[in-house]
Amino acid sequence: MDVPERTAEIATPTPSQLVSASARDAGLSLIRNLSVPKAFPDASLEAQFLEDHSRRFCAFRRASALLALTVWICFLWYDFNFGRVSTALEPVFMEIMALRVAGIVWLVFVMSLALRGSFATHAASQRVILMGVYGCNLLLLLLVAISPRPFNYTWYFVGLYLVFFFQFGFFYLKSMVALSAAVVTFSSIVLLQLTIRILSPEDFYMGMFYLFNVVVIGHGVCVHAERVSRERFAAERALGVLNNELLTANVQLERKNLDLLASKKDQDTKTRALISLKEQQTLAAETASREKSNFLAAATHDLRQPMHALNLFLQAAAEALRHDDVTEAARLIDESGRSSVILARFLNAVLDLSRLESGRVVPRYHVFDLTLAVSEVAEQLRPLAAMHGVELRLRMPRTPVFVRSDAHWLGRAIANLVSNGIRYADASKNILPVVIVGVVRSATRTRIDVVDNGIGIASEHWDAIFQPFFQVGNAEQDNDRGLGLGLSIVNAVVSMLEEHRIELKSTEGRGSRFSLEMPICGSPLGDTAPRARGDTADYLEVPLEGLYVVLVEDDSLVRASTEALLVQWGVLFDSASSFEEFEQILGSIERYPDLIITDFRLRDEKTAREVAKLGAVTLGRRCPFLVVTGEPAATIVPLACDHDVLSKPVSPAELRRQIASLISGRSFAETALRC
Template sequence: MKMAVPQRAAGVRTPGILSAAAREAGASLVRNLSIPAPFSDPVVEAQFLEDHSQRFCAFRRASALLALVIWTCFLWWDFSFVRGNKALNVRLADILALRFAGVALLIFVGALVLRPSFRSHATAHRVILTGIFGLLCLILTMVAITPAPYNYTQYFIGLYLALFFQFSFFYLRSRVALSVGIVTMASVIVAQIAIHLLNTEDFFAGLFYMFNVVIVGHGVCTHAERVSRERYSSERALASLNDELRTANVSLGRKNRELEVSKKDQENKTHALLALREQQMIAAQTASREKSNFLAAATHDLRQPMHALNLFLQAAAEAIRNGEFAQAERLIDECGRSSVILARLLNAVLDLSRLESGRVVPRYHVFDVRQIVEEAAAQLRPFATSRGVELRLRLPKEEVVCVRSDSHWLGRAVANLVSNGIKYADQNKSSKPTVIVGVVRSATRARIDVLDNGIGIPADYFDAIFQPFFQVDNPEQDRDKGLGLGLSIVNAVMSMLDQHRIELKSTEGRGSRFSLEMPLCGPSPDKPSARAPARSEAAEAAQLKGRYVLLVEDDGLVRASTEALLSQWGVLYDSAATFEEFETILGDIERFPDLIITDFRLRDSKTAREVAMTGAVKLGRPCPCLVVTGEPSASIVPLACEQDVLSKPVSPAELRSGMLGLIAGDSATTA
C-alpha cells in the first residue's frame, strides 16, 4: 500500500511532464524555423547587413572557390562515367558543355568575389545568387537532357548539393535562402509538369528529399542568422557601454583637472573677493560723499531764492501797510521771479534725481529730429534776443531726418545745450555772440550739433562740467547764468537712451561744440500728436474765463493758492479737500464741469483714478482730468479719460496751458 501511492502519483504526473516537454519542443522548433525579425530601426538593420557581409566575406570567398573545385571534380567524374556508359555516351558532348559552362560561371563568380566591392552586402548577395541560380539552371538542364534513370541517380542529387552549399557555406539571410529553395522546388515541379522531367517514382522521392533539405537548411540558416543578429546586438551594446565608459573617464579626467584648477584658483578668487569688497566699500563711501555733497549744494542753492522770496514778501507787506503800492507791486514781481527760480531749480534737481535713479522709462518712437530742434529754437529765441545772441539753425530742408528716441527727453537735452550756449556768450568779442544749431545725418546715425563762439571750456574741465552745480566762470553763483544742472541732465538723458552718445569739443576763448548722436531710422515718422497753437497770456486767460472746474486737493495751502489763481483768471470752481467732499459736490452739481484738477494721491488711499471713475459714473460721461502731483510721472496709472500730468511745483503758465489743452481737446471730441 505504501509503495502504490508514489507509483500512482508518478503515473498522474507523467502526462503533464510529457505535455510540457512537447510544448517546449514545439515552441523551440517554431522558433528555429521562424525567420528572424529585422531590427526596428532601418539604419541599424542596414549597418547589421553590412557588418554581417564583411564578417563572413572571407568564408564566402573560400566557399566560392571550393564550389569551383567540386564542380571541376564532377567534370572528371562525368567524363569517366558517361564515356563508359553506352546509354549516356550520346549526351557526353552536351553534358561536358554544361559542365564547362558551370566552370566558366564559377570562374566569373570567383573573380567577382575577390574584388573589394564583394565586402558590400548588396554586391555579395547579387554575386552569390547569380552563382547559385546559374548552377541550379545548369543542373536542371543536365537532368532534363539525361535519360532515366541516370538523370535522377547521377544529376538530380546535384540540386541537393547546390542547396546544401547555399544554406551552409554562404551565410545568406534565412529569408533569401528559403526563397532560393522554394524557387528550386517550384522549378522542378514546373519542369515535371511541362516536360516530364523524372519518372513518377523518382520525382516524388526527389521532391521529398529536396523538401527535407530545404527545411533542414532553412533551420540551419535561421539559427545562424539569429546568432549573428544577437551577436551584433551584444557588440553594439558593449560598444555603447565602452563609449559611455570612455566618456565617463574623459569627464572624470576633465573634472579632476577642473578640480585642480579650482583649487589653484580658489586662493586667487578669495583675494579677488577681498579686493572687490574693499573696492565696493570705497565706491560706497565715494557715492555717499558725492550724495552728501549733492544734497549740500542743492540745499544751499534752494535756500537762496527761498530766502529772497521771504524777504520780498515781508518788504511787500510793509510797503502795502505804508501805502506804497507801486513799490509793493515791484516787490511782488521780484517775488514771482524768485519763485520761478526756486521752481526751476527744484524741478532740475528732481529731474536729475529721477534720471540717475533709473525711475524714468524712455518712451521711444520715430520722429523727425528737426522738429525738436525747431521747437527748442522757438522757445529760446526770445531769451537769445534779450541777451543779444543770434540764434541760427542749419537743418536739411528737403529730406526728413527720422530717429528713434524719446522726443521729450531729447528735446530737453537740446534745449539745455542751446540755453547754455546763450548764457555763456562772450559779450566782449568784436564778433556778435552766436549760437548755431545744426542737424547732420550719415548712413546710420543722426547728429545734433550746438555750436557757440562763447568763452569756451578749458580741457581740464571737460569731465567736471557734467557734475551737478559745477559752472565755469560763475564763481558768484549768479542764477541768471543758470543752475549748474543743465549739462548734468543732458549727460543723464544721453546715458539713459539706447545707442545715444554725447561729444564735446571746445577751445578756451573761442567757443564750444556739443554733439548729440543717435540711431537713424526709416523715412516714415510716427504721427505726431496735435499741438495747440501758441497763445499770449491774455489770450489764454480769456479762453479760461467763465469755465467751470472741479478742484480736488487735500493740501490746504496748495488748494487755497490754486483757488486764488483760478479766481483771478475768472474760472468758476468748486473745491474739495477729500474724496467724500468730491462725491458730495457731484451729487449737487448743476453744470457739467469743463475740467477736473486733482492731486494723484489723496487721503484714505484714494487716487486720481477713483476721482476720474466716479466722475464718469455720476456725470454720465468721462470728464478730462489734469493731475497735478509730486509723484513720478512713470508711477501715474492711466485714467479712464483724457488726462495730462503736471509735476509739482507748477508755474501758473504751465497750469494755464495744461488746462487749455485738455479743455480744447474735450471740446473737439464733443463736437
Template sequence: MAVPQRAATVRTRGMLAAAAREAGASLVRNLSIPAPFADRALEAQFLEDHSQRFCAFRRASALLALVIWTCFLWWDFSFVRGNKALNVRLADILALRFAGVALLICVGFLVLRPSFRSHATAHRVILTGIYGLLCLILTMVAITPAPYNYTQYFIGLYLALFFQFSFFYLRSRLALMVGAITMASVVFLQITVRLLNPEDFFAGLFYMFNVVVVGHGVCAHAERVSRERYSAERALASLNDELRSANVSLERKNHELEVSKKDQETKTHALLALREQQMLAAQTASREKSNFLAAATHDLRQPMHALNLFLQAAAEAIRNGEFAQAEKLIDECGRSSVILARLLNAVLDLSRLESGRVVPRYHVFDVRQIVEEAAEQMRPFAASRGVDLRLRLPKNDVVCVRSDSHWLCRAIANLVSNGIKYADTGNKAKPTVIVGVVRSPTRARIDVLDNGIGIPADYFDAIFQPFFQVDNPELDRDKGLGLGLSIVNAVVSMLDEHRIELKSAEGRGSRFSLEMPQCGPSPEKPAARAPARSEAAEAAQLNGRYVLLVEDDGLVRASTEALLAQWGVLYDSAATFEEFEDILATIERFPDLIITDYRLRDFKTAREVAMLAAVRLGRACPCLVVTGEPSATIVPLACEHDVLSKPVSPAALRREMASLIAGA
C-alpha cells in the same frame, strides 16, 4: 591503545588517497590539451606572440638537428661499411642520409628568413622537416635487415619525436598528432611489409608509446605555461595601461587642481580688490552725495531766504501805504519763487535719473519735431538775452529715431539754454545758437553750436557735474543753476545707444552733439503740442472757464483757488474724493477742465477721479495732474491729460490749462 592506532591508520589512508587524487588530477591536467582562448582574435595574437618569442630557439633547434643528422651520416658510413650484412645497403642508406641533409639545409634556409617569425610559416616549415625526417627514418628501417633496422635506425624515431616534442615548442595538439601518425605508420608498415621482428616491434612500439606520452606531457605543459604567461602579461599590460591612464588622469586632475587653486586665489584677490573698490566707490558716492546735498541745500536756501525777505518787505510797504514799492517787491517774490521751483525741479529730476527710477519710454518719431519743440520753448528766453536762435533741419527728409521724446526734448532744451546763458555779448558778432540735425546711414546727430565764451579743455569733465559752472563765481542765478548739463549727461546715460560729444575752443564757442540710433519711417509720432500763445491770449482763454479742483493739501488748494480767481476762472474745489463725488452730483455745467493731485486720501488716485467724472458726466473731461509723484509712475488716465510736477510756476500752470482746454 588500539583505537588511537586505528585512527592514525585511517588518517594516513585518507592522506594517501587525497595525495593520489591530487596526483591523478595533476597527471590528467598535464596530459590534457590546453584549451585555446575563446576569443579567436586573442588566440591569433597568442600564436603570433608564441612564434616570435621562440623563433630564435626554433632556429637553433633546426640547425642542431642538421648537425646531429650529419653526424649520423658519418656513423652510418663507418658502421655500415664494416658490416658485411649491411654493406649491400650502404648506397641506399647514404642516399637517404644525404636526402635528409638536403631537407634540413632547406629547412635551415627557411628558418633563417624573416617570414619564419609568423606562426603559420613556422609550423609549415617545422612540420615539413619533422615529417620528412620521420619518412626517411622509416624508409631506413624498412630497407635495413633485422636486427640492425631496430637497433640502429628505429631509435632515430625516438630522437626525432624528442626533438619535435621539446625543442620546437609546437602546440601540443599538433605534436601529439605527429606522434600518433608515426605510431600508426609503424603499425601499418608492420602489418603490410613486416617492418620489424615481432619481438622488436612490440618492444619498439612500447617505447615509442612512452616517448609520445611523456613528450606530449612536456609539450602540453610548455604550451599551458606559455598561455598562462601570455595571459598574465596581457593582464599586466592592461594593468599598466590602466595605471598609466590613472597617472595621466591624476596628473590632469592635479593640474586642474593647481589651476583651480590659482583661479580661486585670483578670484579671492579680485574679490578683495573689488570689495576695496566698492568701499572706495561707496565712500566716494557718499561724499559726492553729501556734497550734492550741501550744494543743493545752499542753493535752495538762497531763493527761499530772498522770498521771505521780499514778502516781509512787501508787507511793510503795504502797511506804510507804499503800494508801488509793494508791487515791485511782490514781483521779486515771484522771481524768487520761479528760481526756487526751477532749482527744486532740476534737483528732483537729476535725483530720479541717477537713482534709476526713471524708465525710458521708447518709440520711433521724427527728431525734427522734438528739435522744433525745444527751440520754441527757448525762443522767448533767447529773445530776452538778445541771442539769435536758428535751426538747420532737413526740409524734405524725415529723420526717424528710437528714443524717449520727453527726455530727449529736455536734453536738447537744456543744451540750448546753456548756449543762450553763456552767449558772449561783448563780441562784435551777434550772439547766436544754431541747432542742427545731421544723419548718417545708421545714426542721427543733433548739434547745438554757439559762438559764446567757450569752455576750457580742463573743464570738459567738470561741467557735467552738478552745480558746476564756468565763469560764474558770483553764482548769478540768471546764468542758471549748474544742473542743466548734469541732467543732459544723466539722460544720455539712461537712453540706449545714445552718446554725447563736446568740442569747444575758449573764446570761440562750443558744440554739443547728441547721437542716437536712426530708424526707418514709422507711424509712431509724439503728440503735437498746441502752439505757444502770449500771456494775454492765455488769460483771455481762461477767463470765464469752469474748472473742478481736487487737492487734499489745504495750503496748495487755497493758493490754487486764489490764483484761479485772479485769472477769472470759475471753480469748485474738493479736499477728498467723496467731496468731488458730491460736487459731480450737484453741478449744472460741464467742466472745461479737472485739476487734481495724483495721490489722494483713502488710496484714491487721479485715475479714479477721471473715471468717476467720465461716468457721472457722460463723457471724458480733460484732466491736468499736478503732483509730486514721478511722472513715470502715473498710470494712464481714461481721458486727455497732462502731468506737471510740483512745484509748478503760475505761468506753466496757465499754459498747460490753456493747452488742454484748447485741445478739448
C-alpha cells in the same frame, strides 16, 4: 455761471486737538511699554532665545545674587546695631536676628546654586532666581508680621521694594515671570492684611500704593529689557544667516582659488586683478560717498539763497504795504515771485537728478517725431533767448525723423542743452550771440546738435561740467546763469536711455557744440505727415476768461492758492477737497467742464485714475485732464483720456501754458505714440 467767492482757510490744529493727539500718543506708548513682548512664533526658536538669554546674563545674574547677599548682610548689621538698643524692638530682637541669619543662609544656598554650571540654562536660572526672590519676600513678610509699629513698615516693609528692584532690574527675568512673582507677593500681602493685619490701615494703603508703582515701573523696565533682548537675538540670528552665506561663498571662492593654483602665472595675474578691482571698488565707493556729501552740502547752500531772498522780499513787501507804498510793494512781490521760480526750478532739478541717479526712474519708450520735440523745446525757450539777447535758430530736415525714446526725459535733456547755450552767451563779443539747434540724420542714427558762439569750455573742464553744481565762469553763483545741474541731468538721462550718447566739442572763447545721438526708428504709421507745430510761447497769450474748470485737490493750502490764481485769470471753477465732493459736483453742474485739474493721489486711496473714470462716465464724453502732483511725472500711469502731468512745484506761467495747451488741443504729449 458766477465765479464762487471762497475764503482760503488754513487748517490749523486747535490746542484741544494737539492735547488730544499728544494724550493718544502717550497712551499708546504707555500700553506698548507695559505690554508683555510676544514669544517667537517658532517654539524651537523661542527655546533657543531663552537659552541664549540665560547664557548672556549668567555672569550678571551671579553678580546680582552676590550683591543681594551683601545688601542683606548690611541690613543684618543695621538691625544688630540699632535693634539691640531699641526698647520697642527688644521683645522681638532675637526673632529678627534669627530671620536675618536665615536670610543669609538662604541667599548663600541660592548663591551656591547660581555658581553651578547648570545655572547658565534657562530652566535652572529661573528656578534659582525665583527661589531667592520668594525666600526673601517670605522672610521680609515675617519680619513685618513680628515687628511692632511703626518699625514693621519703615524698616522691613520697604525691603520688599529692594527685592522688586532686583527682581525687575538686575535678574533679567522674562517680563511675564517677573510680573507673576510680583503679583504673588502683592496678593500675599493683601491676604495677610485681611487675616492678621500685619500693618496699620494707613501704612498698608501707603505701602501698597508705593509697591504698586514700583511694580508698574519695574514691569516697564523689564518689558523694555526683554524686548531689546529679543530684537538683538533676532538681529544676531539674521546676521548669523548672512555670515553663513558669506562663509559658503568664501568656501566656494577658496575652491576656485585652489583650481587656479594649477597655473602659477594665471594665479598671479588673477590675484593682481582682484586686488586692483578691490582697490578700484573702494576708491569708487569713497568717491561716491564724497561726491554725495559734496552734493548735499552744495544743494543745501544753494537752496538757502533763494529761500532767504524770498523771506526778505516778502517781509519788505509787507512793510511797504503798511506804509501804503503799493508801487514798491508790487515790485517786491514781483521779486518774491522771481525768487520762488528760482527755488522751484532748483528743487525740481535736485529731485530729478536724485531720481535719475538712484535708478528709480524707468524709461517709458515711445516712437515719436524728433523734429516736433525739438521744435517745441525751441519755442518754449525763445522768451529766455530774447531776454538774454540771443538769437535762437533751428536747422531741421523737411521730413519727420522718428526715434524710440522717452519723450519726457529726452525733452528735458534737449531743453537743458539749449538753455545752457543761451545762459552762457558771450555778451562781450561784437557779434550777435547765437544758439543753433539742428537735427542731423544718417542711415541708422540721428543727432541733435546744439551749437553756440558763447564763452566756450576749456578742455580741462570737459569732464567736470557734467558734475553737479560745477559751472564755468560763474564764480559769483549767479542764478540767472543756471543752477549747475542742467548738464548733470543731461548726463544722467543719456546714461539711462538705451543706445543714447552725448558728445562735446568746445573751444574756450569761441563756443561749444553738444551732440545728442540716438538710433532712428521707423514710423509706426508709415509715411506720416508732420503735424502743425504750435508756438507754445503763444499759449501764455491765450485768454482763459470764461473757462469752466473743476479743481480736485485735498491739500487746503494748494487748493486755496490755485483758486486765487484762477479767480485772477477770470476762470469759473468749482473745487473739491475729496473724491466724494467731486462726485457731488458732477451730479449738480449745469455746464460741461472745459478742463479738470486734479492731484494724482487723493485721500481714501483714491487717485486721478478714479477721477478720470468717474468724469468720463458721468459726463458721457472725454474731458481734458491736467494732473498736478508731487509724484514723479514719469511714474504716473497713463489715464484713459487726454491729459498732461505737471510736477509740483509749478510756476503760474507753466500752469497757464499747460491749461491753454490742453484746451487748444495742441499738447505735445499727443505726438508720442507707443511702440
